[in-house]
Amino acid sequence: MAVTSTDASPVGFARPARAPEDGAVGNADLPSGIQLCHEAFGDTADPALLLVHGLGSQLLLWEEGFCQGLAATGFHVIRYDQRDSGLSTVLDEGTAYSLSDMAADAVGLLDHLGEGDAHVVGLSLGGMVAQVLAAEHPGRCRSLVSMASSTGDRRFGRPTDTALEALVAPAPEDPVLAVEKDLADRRLWASVWHDDDHARAVFAAYADRKVQSRSAWERQARASFEQGSREDLLATIEVPTLVLHGTADTLITLGGGRRTAEVIPGAELVVVEGWGHDMAPGAWPQLIDAISTHCHRVDGIN
Numbered sequence: 001m002a003v004t005s006t007d008a009s010p011v012g013f014a015r016p017a018r019a020p021e022d023g024a025v026g027n028a029d030l031p032s033g034i035q036l037c038h039e040a041f042g043d044t045a046d047p048a049l050l051l052v053h054g055l056g057s058q059l060l061l062w063e064e065g066f067c068q069g070l071a072a073t074g075f076h077v078i079r080y081d082q083r084d085s086g087l088s089t090v091l092d093e094g095t096a097y098s099l100s101d102m103a104a105d106a107v108g109l110l111d112h113l114g115e116g117d118a119h120v121v122g123l124s125l126g127g128m129v130a131q132v133l134a135a136e137h138p139g140r141c142r143s144l145v146s147m148a149s150s151t152g153d154r155r156f157g158r159p160t161d162t163a164l165e166a167l168v169a170p171a172p173e174d175p176v177l178a179v180e181k182d183l184a185d186r187r188l189w190a191s192v193w194h195d196d197d198h199a200r201a202v203f204a205a206y207a208d209r210k211v212q213s214r215s216a217w218e219r220q221a222r223a224s225f226e227q228g229s230r231e232d233l234l235a236t237i238e239v240p241t242l243v244l245h246g247t248a249d250t251l252i253t254l255g256g257g258r259r260t261a262e263v264i265p266g267a268e269l270v271v272v273e274g275w276g277h278d279m280a281p282g283a284w285p286q287l288i289d290a291i292s293t294h295c296h297r298v299d300g301i302n
Contacts, residue, residue, distance in 0.1 A: 027087075028080075028112035032101075036109050037087035038080035042071030047142065047299055048115040049075040049291075050106060054124030054148075055220050056212060058086035060205055061123070066284050073292035074301070075119070080109055082129070084216035086209060093215045099223050099230075103133035107140050119295045121145040124252060124277065125224050128152070131260075134241070135233045143298040144241040144264075145291055148249055148277050150256030151263050153229040157256020163188050167251065170214055178211070179203045189251040192274035193282025234263045241267040242294040244287065246275025268294070 028036045039059060049070060053061040059079040071077045081088035083097070083105055091097070106129065110118055119142045122130030127149025134144040150157040159167065166185040171178040182203040183196065190199075241264045245257025254271065261269035270290050275283045 028109050030105065030108035030112070032104070032108065034083050034089045034105055034108070036080050036083070036089070036105060036112075038078060038109060038113075040079075040113075041067040041077040042075055044076050046071075046074050046076045047295070048110070048113070048118035049077050049295065050110070050118040050120050051077065051079040052106060052120065052122035052126030052129050053079075053082060053085070054122075054126045055224060056085075056217050057124075057126075058206055058209065058212075060086070060202065060209065061279055063202070063279065063281070065281065066279065066288070069284060069288045070292065073288065073296070075292070075295065076115075078109070078113065078115075078118070080106075082126070082220070084219050085212060090213070090216055091219060095219060097219065097223055099128055099132045099227055100136060102129045102223060103136060106130075106133055107137050110140055116140070117142045119143045119145065119291075119298070121147065121291060122149065123147040123279070124149055125220060127260075128224055128230070131230065131234055131237070131264075134237045134239050138237075138239055141239045143295055144237065144239050145244065145294060146241065146257075146260055146264075147244045147287075148246065148252055148257070148275075149260060150252050151229060151231045151234055151259050152224075152227060153231055153259065156259035157252045157254070159252065160188075160250045163250045175207045175211060179207055182206075186278060189249060189277035191246065191248055191276040191278050191280040191283055193280040194276070194278065195280070198281065199278075231263050234260070235265065237264045240294070240298045242290065243267050243269045244272060244290055245269070246272045246277070246283075248274055248276040251277040 025039045051062045059081050062079040067077045117140050120130045127146040134141040243257050243261040261267040
């Protein structure tokens with residue numbers, strides 16, 4: 001099945017030639033019964049880099065231009081739909097799971113792909129999953145990049161009242177109106193590079209591919225909130241860690257990133273001026289540079 005995608009590579013952002021396997025979509029059947037839809041970019045001989053999306057999102061969060069930009073720096077880039085997202089398994093109503101279960105899904109995907117370990121990069125809820133993976137499965141995590149995320153301690157990174165109100169408001173059932181709500185919400189926590197037309201196209205691609213039910217959204221949200229503070233767990237992380245956070249993020253404000261870097265031993269914090277809670281193409285060059293520099297340093301490549 002083809003993945004509907006948009007590409008809005010910034011002006012002057014050189015896209016590499018596609019590798020033969022780029023864009024090939026697969027499904028991983030895990031022993032847990034979860035099936036994960038995934039897609040890869042770049043050379044399979046390069047170190048794996050696993051991208052983990054956030055709440056209410058899909059693998060399309062990581063646009064092709066971004067994935068190929070990372071792959072061009074020397075990584076086998078893997079993006080996937082988390083459980084209850086996109087084309088991966090949607091659980092039954094009443095099902096509950098944890099961040100640990102979601103981290104185990106990611107490890108299962110690495111098993112399926114024959115990857116012994118990976119650089120694990122997660123945004124927002126995906127950052128929380130990546131943190132737990134690094135703590136609970138350190139042998140499978142080559143390095144950690146926690147983006148626009150937090151430690152679960154609600155004293156740090158609290159959203160603005162307006163952002164929180166928008167986040168928890170149910171989406172309209174009409175797909176067109178739902179896209180407009182997503183766009184209105186995005187404006188509240190967007191980067192300085194936000195573009196309405198681009199963001200609307202991304203949300204429309206989400207809707208065309210698979211609309212996430214409210215119950216699926218709530219299951220993911222409970223997984224992120226119910227564990228509470230993960231700081232004791234995060235303090236055990238030993239893998240090299242980069243924390244990326246933007247000054248324009250109103251959904252998980254900068255304090256969440258600062259606290260994450262304080263709690264994880266040896267973590268490096270990079271603050272991106274003007275970046276919000278999104279993956280606006282204008283931010284790609286800075287984000288790709290920070291991620292690739294960190295991961296190559298871990299791999300001993302200057």
